[in-house]
Amino acid sequence: MLARVLFGSLLLGRVLAGTTPDPAVLDACPGYTASNVKVNGGTLTASLKLAGEACNVYGTDIPSLSLEVVYETTTRIHVKITDASSARYEVPESVLPRPSSAHPVNPKTAAIKFSYTTSPFSFAIQRTSNNEVLFSTASHPIIFEPQYLRVKTNLAANANIYGLGEHTNDFRLNPDNTTLTLWSRDAYGVPTGSNLYGNHPVYFEHRSTGTHAVLLLNSNGMDIKLTKGALEYNVIGGILDFYFLAGSQTDPTQAAKQYAEIVGTPAEVPYWSFGFHQCRFGYNNYIDVADVISNYSAAKIPLETMWTDIDYMDRRRIFTLEPDYFPLKKMREIVEYLHGQTQRFIVMTDPAVAYTPDENYGPYDRGTADDIWLKNANGSAHLGLVWPGVTVYPDWFSPKIQDYWNNEFELFYNPEAGLDIDGAWIDMNEPSSFCDLPCDNPFEQAKKQALPPPRSTGPPPPDAPLFVNTPPVRGRSLAKRDLLTPEYSINNAAPGGNLSSKTAYTDTVHANNLTEYDTHNLYGTMMSVATHNAMAARRPGLRTLIITRSTFAGAGKHVGKWLGDNFSTWDHYRRSIAGMLGMATIYQVPMVGADICGYADNTTEHLCSRWAMLGAFYPFMRNVHGDTSISQEFFRWALTTTAAQNALDIRYRLLDYFYTAFHKASLQGTPVVSPLWFKYPKDTATYALEHQWLFGDSVLVSPVAEEGTSVSIYLPRDIFYDFLTLAPIQGHGAFVQLNNVSYTEIPVYIKGGSVLPLRAKSTMTTSELRETDFEFVVAPGTDGSASGSLYIDDGVSVTQKATTEVSLNYKFNTLTVTGHFGCKTGVNTSRVRFLNVGKAPLTVLLNGLPVKKQSISYNKSTKVLDVTIGQPFTHGFIVTVL
Ligand SMILES: *[C@@H]1O[C@H](CO)[C@@H](O)[C@H](O)[C@H]1NC(C)=O
Ligand SMILES: *[C@@H]1O[C@H](CO)[C@@H](O)[C@H](O)[C@H]1NC(C)=O
Ligand SMILES: *[C@@H]1O[C@H](CO)[C@@H](O)[C@H](O)[C@H]1NC(C)=O
Ligand SMILES: *[C@@H]1O[C@H](CO)[C@@H](O)[C@H](O)[C@H]1NC(C)=O
Ligand SMILES: *[C@@H]1O[C@H](CO)[C@@H](O)[C@H](O)[C@H]1NC(C)=O
Ligand SMILES: *[C@@H]1O[C@H](CO)[C@@H](O)[C@H](O)[C@H]1NC(C)=O
Ligand SMILES: *[C@@H]1O[C@H](CO)[C@@H](O)[C@H](O)[C@H]1NC(C)=O
Ligand SMILES: *[C@@H]1O[C@H](CO)[C@@H](O)[C@H](O)[C@H]1NC(C)=O
Ligand SMILES: *[C@@H]1O[C@H](CO)[C@@H](O)[C@H](O)[C@H]1NC(C)=O
Ligand SMILES: CC(=O)N[C@H]1CO[C@H](CO)[C@@H](O)[C@@H]1O
Numbered sequence: 001m002l003a004r005v006l007f008g009s010l011l012l013g014r015v016l017a018g019t020t021p022d023p024a025v026l027d028a029c030p031g032y033t034a035s036n037v038k039v040n041g042g043t044l045t046a047s048l049k050l051a052g053e054a055c056n057v058y059g060t061d062i063p064s065l066s067l068e069v070v071y072e073t074t075t076r077i078h079v080k081i082t083d084a085s086s087a088r089y090e091v092p093e094s095v096l097p098r099p100s101s102a103h104p105v106n107p108k109t110a111a112i113k114f115s116y117t118t119s120p121f122s123f124a125i126q127r128t129s130n131n132e133v134l135f136s137t138a139s140h141p142i143i144f145e146p147q148y149l150r151v152k153t154n155l156a157a158n159a160n161i162y163g164l165g166e167h168t169n170d171f172r173l174n175p176d177n178t179t180l181t182l183w184s185r186d187a188y189g190v191p192t193g194s195n196l197y198g199n200h201p202v203y204f205e206h207r208s209t210g211t212h213a214v215l216l217l218n219s220n221g222m223d224i225k226l227t228k229g230a231l232e233y234n235v236i237g238g239i240l241d242f243y244f245l246a247g248s249q250t251d252p253t254q255a256a257k258q259y260a261e262i263v264g265t266p267a268e269v270p271y272w273s274f275g276f277h278q279c280r281f282g283y284n285n286y287i288d289v290a291d292v293i294s295n296y297s298a299a300k301i302p303l304e305t306m307w308t309d310i311d312y313m314d315r316r317r318i319f320t321l322e323p324d325y326f327p328l329k330k331m332r333e334i335v336e337y338l339h340g341q342t343q344r345f346i347v348m349t350d351p352a353v354a355y356t357p358d359e360n361y362g363p364y365d366r367g368t369a370d371d372i373w374l375k376n377a378n379g380s381a382h383l384g385l386v387w388p389g390v391t392v393y394p395d396w397f398s399p400k401i402q403d404y405w406n407n408e409f410e411l412f413y414n415p416e417a418g419l420d421i422d423g424a425w426i427d428m429n430e431p432s433s434f435c436d437l438p439c440d441n442p443f444e445q446a447k448k449q450a451l452p453p454p455r456s457t458g459p460p461p462p463d464a465p466l467f468v469n470t471p472p473v474r475g476r477s478l479a480k481r482d483l484l485t486p487e488y489s490i491n492n493a494a495p496g497g498n499l500s501s502k503t504a505y506t507d508t509v510h511a512n513n514l515t516e517y518d519t520h521n522l523y524g525t526m527m528s529v530a531t532h533n534a535m536a537a538r539r540p541g542l543r544t545l546i547i548t549r550s551t552f553a554g555a556g557k558h559v560g561k562w563l564g565d566n567f568s569t570w571d572h573y574r575r576s577i578a579g580m581l582g583m584a585t586i587y588q589v590p591m592v593g594a595d596i597c598g599y600a601d602n603t604t605e606h607l608c609s610r611w612a613m614l615g616a617f618y619p620f621m622r623n624v625h626g627d628t629s630i631s632q633e634f635f636r637w638a639l640t641t642t643a644a645q646n647a648l649d650i651r652y653r654l655l656d657y658f659y660t661a662f663h664k665a666s667l668q669g670t671p672v673v674s675p676l677w678f679k680y681p682k683d684t685a686t687y688a689l690e691h692q693w694l695f696g697d698s699v700l701v702s703p704v705a706e707e708g709t710s711v712s713i714y715l716p717r718d719i720f721y722d723f724l725t726l727a728p729i730q731g732h733g734a735f736v737q738l739n740n741v742s743y744t745e746i747p748v749y750i751k752g753g754s755v756l757p758l759r760a761k762s763t764m765t766t767s768e769l770r771e772t773d774f775e776f777v778v779a780p781g782t783d784g785s786a787s788g789s790l791y792i793d794d795g796v797s798v799t800q801k802a803t804t805e806v807s808l809n810y811k812f813n814t815l816t817v818t819g820h821f822g823c824k825t826g827v828n829t830s831r832v833r834f835l836n837v838g839k840a841p842l843t844v845l846l847n848g849l850p851v852k853k854q855s856i857s858y859n860k861s862t863k864v865l866d867v868t869i870g871q872p873f874t875h876g877f878i879v880t881v882l
Contacts, residue, residue: 075245112128140153163587203231217242302648317356568602597623605637608636643743674694704741753781754786756777803822826872
């Protein structure tokens with residue numbers, strides 16, 4: 001050991017743990033030489049041998065690697081580099097099932113191609129059509145050590161890189177000097193420039209010549225560095241498992257769809273989950289909860305779902321109710337009341353279970369009997385410190401974990417005898433711990449930190465033995481690694497930077513012998529899947545809404561996500577847009593939103609009014625505040641009440657339009673919200689826009705971005721229509737200054753070329769909305785045509801018996817509504833609204849027959865032609881304007 005260190009430091013300047021590597025030291029590493037290259041159709045394999053004296057920067061260079069390249073589809077190349085002589089950790093298929101690589105395609109048919117040099121070995125990915133280089137390791141040797149992997153690709157100057165989250169950096173990352181660290185962390189305040197709750201090691205690079213994507217499928221801690229002209233991965237374990245996606249030269253959406261082919265398309269959620277949600281930490285008792293529900297109703301602001309944070313728990317233990325403050329009988333009364341008026345109820349569930357060997361706490365006792373806790377290397381249950389004090393953590397790899405979790409959900413959230421929740425909210429699943437390192441006596445720390453709440457009975461005895469007869473389970477092949485302090489320190493922002501800081505120790509072991517060192521970043525996603533399954537078991541056949549804090553690639557297939565705990569500030573109001581776009585557009589986690597009006601600190605009437613309106617265009621719309629903040633339900637201020645009503649009016653009328661977008665996303669991975677460059681990929685001015693987005697394909701949202709009433713918005717060279725007046729607005733590929741935008745208005749435009757299916761009016765609940773007539777708004781594009789679609793189902797079932805799928809096409813002055821009308825909606829098409837109609841029409845035909853004069857009205861100033869239809873929405877129709 002000592003010899004190696006001296007050798008390394010004398011010859012090559014071995015990098016000290018925790019210091020920033022000198023790029024020159026890394027670039028002086030020998031790299032590898034390829035040999036034994038075999039090509040078989042769409043598959044290439046090779047041996048990689050260390051090409052010179054080992055540099056041993058953060059461990060010992062592995063002498064022999066194996067390379068496998070597979071053209072999995074015409075748009076996807078999989079490049080895998082592993083240790084040739086011993087197995088290494090890979091993200092388990094059980095957590096993220098891989099697409100098949102069993103049927104490689106002929107490389108000649110592929111949109112991208114793999115090329116390599118043998119000595120030194122380097123590889124590149126190029127677009128086949130024009131040889132454009134998308135990724136190239138040519139200038140930098142690959143480094144492959146037990147606990148350090150490095151790959152560095154060249155980038156063009158000023159590259160447009162998006163992704164590599166979770167972070168609160170700009171949506172378009174600063175390409176010159178950014179480090180993105182992937183290591184799940186309870187990141188209170190979501191500080192910019194640091195690792196946050198979730199991990200998505202994928203980026204999209206957009207150029208005016210096309211969009212492509214790169215996924216490094218690896219769950220170990222890593223730093224990804226963007227420096228002028230390069231992108232560098234520094235990873236502390238696992239393997240190099242790259243997926244290169246061709247994307248498209250014209251349509252960025254293709255990159256999103258291709259990414260969904262790997263990680264899965266998003267789960268469909270119930271129709272009601274797009275309604276408005278209210279929540280806070282700090283509802284004191286059941287009366288508070290009931291009053292908020294009544295107050296929303298009195299203020300005539302639609303409230304779809306009431307949520308309760310951990311306040312409801314007895315001593316903050318999951319699966320319990322505080323008997324005096326949140327008695328079961330009263331809580332059941334509230335839930336029955338909500339359900340009686342088609343409203344919903346959701347509460348929080350954390351993973352950590354109170355460590356209570358000397359009490360009769362069922363969730364702990366049953367878990368102990370089932371032996372499902374995450375374990376220390378010596379086999380004892382690992383203890384952390386969370387809301388209820390000292391805790392154990394469920395091991396989501398345990399073979400008994402799903403049964404345990406299902407059973408706890410069935411017992412506590414029992415519709416007949418318990419709390420009949422409609423969805424689940426899961427938190428603290430990084431997993432978070434309040435314990436400072438070294439966490440050798442969490443009992444003492446629990447006392448010192450005076451953990452909330454005052455209702456706590458205090459910690460259990462410090463020396464209770466656990467699992468004394470359980471043998472050590474640490475796997476042999478991993479034993480040599482330093483699981484607590486690897487030599488390369490990722491830039492973890494948790495106190496002290498230690499990997500185990502404020503979380504479960506990284507040397508803890510799961511039931512399948514995998515360590516937390518490797519699987520830490522998967523914990524939240526695994527809890528998400530288990531919770532999704534538990535909710536599905538409670539209400540078989542029905543979709544559910546699960547909102548989690550920590551996610552890994554693929555989480556969106558099971559759950560939605562909120563953007564974590566931050567402040568009621570204008571900065572976070574703005575940054576929430578990039579956060580939403582990252583999750584929904586890049587990472588395939590589209591059911592996403594930030595805490596509206598801000599979580600911590602006190603909001604203001606102005607901020608909360610603006611945020612109510614901005615938040616109406618998040619996919620997931622929920623107002624949440626912290627326990628020490630002032631109350632901020634929308635009804636608290638006059639401006640905010642009106643702002644919320646105005647924005648919810650638009651959101652609810654658009655709900656079926658958005659539901660249709662979400663359905664399409666669940667089938668194909670098409671984003672439900674997107675940045676402007678998705679629709680205007682050649683318009684370079686759109687690449688860095690941070691504060692505007694498209695809600696669905698056709699609605700442009702441009703909120704006022706700061707305190708005040710003016711905003712400068714970018715309008716691409718296209719035609720738009722004001723959502724409220726429907727008047728046309730020509731975009732010139734320039735910024736437009738809007739002044740006097742009041743605190744109850746948000747600029748929303750319809751993109752030309754769209755036919756929008758709208759509900760004719762908004763309602764107080766989404767159930768009522770489903771009984772409201774449709775109207776169609778025809779917003780022609782610059783070429784005079786427009787199109788859209790509408791998908792309807794029962795809104796709740798996983799498998800649908802009947803659906804309605806309608807296409808809406810406008811061409812040559814004729815709107816054609818056709819499709820399949822399987823759903824009995826019981827509603828009418830009330831009217832069709834044609835926008836930008838140059839003059840009053842002479843005649844309007846409905847299915848070839850003239851429409852009565854009194855059914856037609858034309859507004860000269862807005863150029864809107866309204867045609868009353870008044871027929872059941874059970875079949876297609878054609879409207880022609882002559
Ligand atoms: C890069 O960013 C870091 C952290 O923000 C900063 O300390 C450093 O000065 C920057 N370096 C350059 C060259 O701009
Ligand atoms: C409900 O509204 C009443 C009347 O405005 C107010 O006094 C009360 O504080 C509100 N309660 C809650 C919990 O929102
Ligand atoms: C097992 O390891 C934990 C954590 O290192 C330690 O606190 C505990 O005392 C050990 N238990 C036994 C029985 O050695
Ligand atoms: C990280 O924690 C481990 C375990 O307590 C300890 O041995 C190590 O010194 C810590 N490292 C740092 C950098 O704090
Ligand atoms: C875990 O490792 C132990 C000790 O090496 C071994 O006995 C056990 O079978 C392993 N369990 C699994 C699930 O691989
Ligand atoms: C928020 O307002 C409350 C009530 O006015 C006050 O007690 C608290 O200090 C404020 N919090 C902050 C962070 O300003
Ligand atoms: C035309 O539309 C504008 C904007 O909605 C409205 O203010 C005006 O009253 C309408 N004119 C007529 C004649 O309906
Ligand atoms: C805002 O509107 C008022 C009148 O409604 C007008 O006097 C004022 O000039 C406007 N301000 C701006 C900046 O347009
Ligand atoms: C729907 O259309 C039918 C047939 O035109 C009409 O009789 C009925 O009143 C309409 N319903 C509503 C709610 O407008
Ligand atoms: C306390 C805390 O971490 N606050 C952070 C909230 O987020 C903003 C912007 O992302 C940071 O600047 C603050 O430091």
